[in-house]
Amino acid sequence: MPLPIELADVEHAAARLAGVAHRTPVVTSRTLDERAGANLYLKADGLQRIGAFKFRGAYNTVAQLGEAERAGGVVASSSGNHAQALALAAALCGTRATIFMPSDAPASKRAATEGYGATVVEYDRYRDDRDVLTRAHAREHGMTEVHPYDEPRVMAGAGTVGLELVQDVPDLDVVAVPLGGGGLLSGCAVAVKGLSPATRVVGVEPEASPDYVQSLAAGERVQVEIAPSICDGQLLPTPGERPWQVISSLVDEVVTVSDDEVRDAMRLLFERCKVIAEPSGASARAAVLAGRVSGNRIGVVLSGANVSAERFAEILGCT
Amino acid sequence: MPLPIELADVEHAAARLAGVAHRTPVVTSRTLDERAGANLYLKADGLQRIGAFKFRGAYNTVAQLGEAERAGGVVASSSGNHAQALALAAALCGTRATIFMPSDAPASKRAATEGYGATVVEYDRYRDDRDVLTRAHAREHGMTEVHPYDEPRVMAGAGTVGLELVQDVPDLDVVAVPLGGGGLLSGCAVAVKGLSPATRVVGVEPEASPDYVQSLAAGERVQVEIAPSICDGQLLPTPGERPWQVISSLVDEVVTVSDDEVRDAMRLLFERCKVIAEPSGASARAAVLAGRVSGNRIGVVLSGANVSAERFAEILGCT
Numbered sequence A, B: 001m002p003l004p005i006e007l008a009d010v011e012h013a014a015a016r017l018a019g020v021a022h023r024t025p026v027v028t029s030r031t032l033d034e035r036a037g038a039n040l041y042l043k044a045d046g047l048q049r050i051g052a053f054k055f056r057g058a059y060n061t062v063a064q065l066g067e068a069e070r071a072g073g074v075v076a077s078s079s080g081n082h083a084q085a086l087a088l089a090a091a092l093c094g095t096r097a098t099i100f101m102p103s104d105a106p107a108s109k110r111a112a113t114e115g116y117g118a119t120v121v122e123y124d125r126y127r128d129d130r131d132v133l134t135r136a137h138a139r140e141h142g143m144t145e146v147h148p149y150d151e152p153r154v155m156a157g158a159g160t161v162g163l164e165l166v167q168d169v170p171d172l173d174v175v176a177v178p179l180g181g182g183g184l185l186s187g188c189a190v191a192v193k194g195l196s197p198a199t200r201v202v203g204v205e206p207e208a209s210p211d212y213v214q215s216l217a218a219g220e221r222v223q224v225e226i227a228p229s230i231c232d233g234q235l236l237p238t239p240g241e242r243p244w245q246v247i248s249s250l251v252d253e254v255v256t257v258s259d260d261e262v263r264d265a266m267r268l269l270f271e272r273c274k275v276i277a278e279p280s281g282a283s284a285r286a287a288v289l290a291g292r293v294s295g296n297r298i299g300v301v302l303s304g305a306n307v308s309a310e311r312f313a314e315i316l317g318c319t
Helices: A005-018 A028-034 A054-062 A067-072 A080-094 A107-114 A130-141 A152-168 A184-193 A209-220 A241-250 A259-273 A279-289 A309-315 B009-016 B029-036 B052-063 B067-072 B082-093 B107-115 B130-139 B152-170 B183-195 B211-218 B241-250 B259-273 B281-290 B309-315
Strands: A039-044 A074-077 A097-102 A119-123 A175-178 A201-204 A253-257 A296-301 B039-044 B076-077 B096-102 B121-123 B175-179 B200-206 B251-257 B297-301
Touching: A005 A054, A005 A184, A028 A039, A028 B309, A039 A152, A054 A080, A054 A119, A054 A152, A067 B029, A074 A080, A074 A130, A080 A107, A080 A175, A097 A107, A097 A130, A097 B281, A107 A119, A119 A130, A119 A184, A152 A175, A152 A241, A152 A296, A152 B067, A175 A184, A175 A279, A175 A309, A184 A241, A201 A209, A201 A279, A209 A241, A209 A253, A209 B152, A241 B009, A241 B082, A253 A259, A259 A309, A279 B200, A296 B107, B009 B052, B009 B152, B029 B259, B039 B152, B052 B082, B052 B152, B052 B251, B076 B082, B076 B130, B082 B107, B096 B107, B096 B130, B107 B121, B121 B130, B152 B175, B152 B183, B152 B241, B175 B183, B175 B251, B175 B259, B175 B281, B183 B200, B200 B211, B200 B281, B200 B309, B211 B241, B211 B251, B259 B281, B259 B309, B281 B297
Parallel strands: A039 A296, A074 A097, A097 A119, A175 A201, A175 A296, A201 A253, B039 B297, B076 B096, B096 B121, B175 B200, B175 B297, B200 B251
Antiparallel strands: none
16 A cells, blocks of 8 residues: 655655745754764754744645635644644745634643734633534635644655755664654655665654554554653644554654653753753654664754743753 | 954864864744844854854864974863863864863853863962963963963954854844954954955943943943843953954944843743853844844844753743
8 A cells, every 4th residue: 555655745845845944953962972972963843933843744735725725724723833833834825724722722822823823713622522623614614624743745744854854964873753643753754764765763752642652562553541741742642544654664663751751851952952842842862862762873853842931941840 | 453363364264163163053033033024143153062152262273283282281261161162172182171260160060171171270269360370370381371262263263153154144234243252253243344344243242241332432441340140251341452453443333231131032032043042142132132233134143052951940030
């Protein structure tokens, strides 16, 4: 069975994103490398527009909509980075976005999304099924739903992170990628395996929601219970359907990290590498720090940096 | 009278630093730019080795020492970024460094400097004259003193920050640069005026030590009283002699910023631009934020990012 996306889709996404998205820098620390005995290449995609890789997939999707779809607008449910990403992508492509957000979402996230011109509609996360709401809204208002990860154009756009990394850093032994729904990892796996087949690809998910680890062990998508975690961008009960097809075919391994490991990585990134990462954004670095990713030349995707100064201080125990 | 350095010195420094120092990225935020009605280009030199621009000047100096000088080693007094910069430069060039540090310097700074292989000697900042100590030590042990800013090779190395910025971003109206002793600003002024004569150059110092503002008003170097400030990298009572010659000739204007303005800039940089800056490192961004630097295309030097998570949280009032 063909996979939902292939290398050409990621390459076309890169062409669409050229001049619109940032080509984010690869940050290195030779001093840390010498002490650790390995070379790390940190793809700092928190420096992407809206502060996370999500802009890539959202823009790659909205930019491909036809005239009629653009006239109708786009809709999604998200309290996180996909909300801002879709809001900005819609504004840049001359269409409008409606975002369903839980009524208890932080005011700052709502304000940021509205700041990009989107309409925010609240729902009750305990009473309402957000997927049902979103789909009904799309049908009723003639809008196009843009799923945050189970959508080939979103996956291909996210894959440009991996594409840029292997273009900028040849001969990587392994690339470690944060894993939630699977949009980022599936796109990166297609790009990395396409351009550099010998490079291993490792996904990293929080131990609070090990849905990919358990699904891979079972050989099929399973549901897990979600425990509390600071890694709010990766807490999903089951793999996305299309990402799962790619990840179960192409990814070499999925490992988990604890919240404390993520905290250590956030502090190391801040104090030694001078890079900001939100918890989910630091998860792949945490797996390397904890010794769960082996290789001499290790690519590490830092997927996002959307964390307020207060929340950052709180997570690191500075308060 | 010829100036202590000229464009060729900065260009030669850039050649020496190629492959050794990082060519640090220029960070932009189109959303912030659209709201402010100006385009800002942030030269993120906190991503430089040792976390600050100081590595450039230290390495450019040590790399030019003759065999006899290298055999003797280098010495400086610094409790800040110059200490780590000189320690790393010495290690890379196969020589040794001795750093005089005040006995009340933070343990983390001492540990970082020793981590690069330097010998740290403590002095009493209330009893001892550090310049006298350093000079005596150099003479007694046959070592070469590397002044943190009043040294042409240090100034030329620091100037590569400005060189890279105008190479990467053409047609800047103005470049804003943090100003303490004057090594960074003097080097950047030579580079910017040499490559892009129409670009204005503005220095930014804390209002707690307005030695350059007052010296420029007086037409000669004057001494000022230093007030307490979070901008610990810029608190000097009088301009450096050689930097003064350059700055009084080439720099268009020097402005001051308050600690609160610097705090606002640090928070904006963290939350919106995803860039870490220590207080002195954020001072030029603070001047732009406060409306003290005008232009449509504004280059801003972020000079350093050496701040612990705890200190960062404390400065921003998150504790």
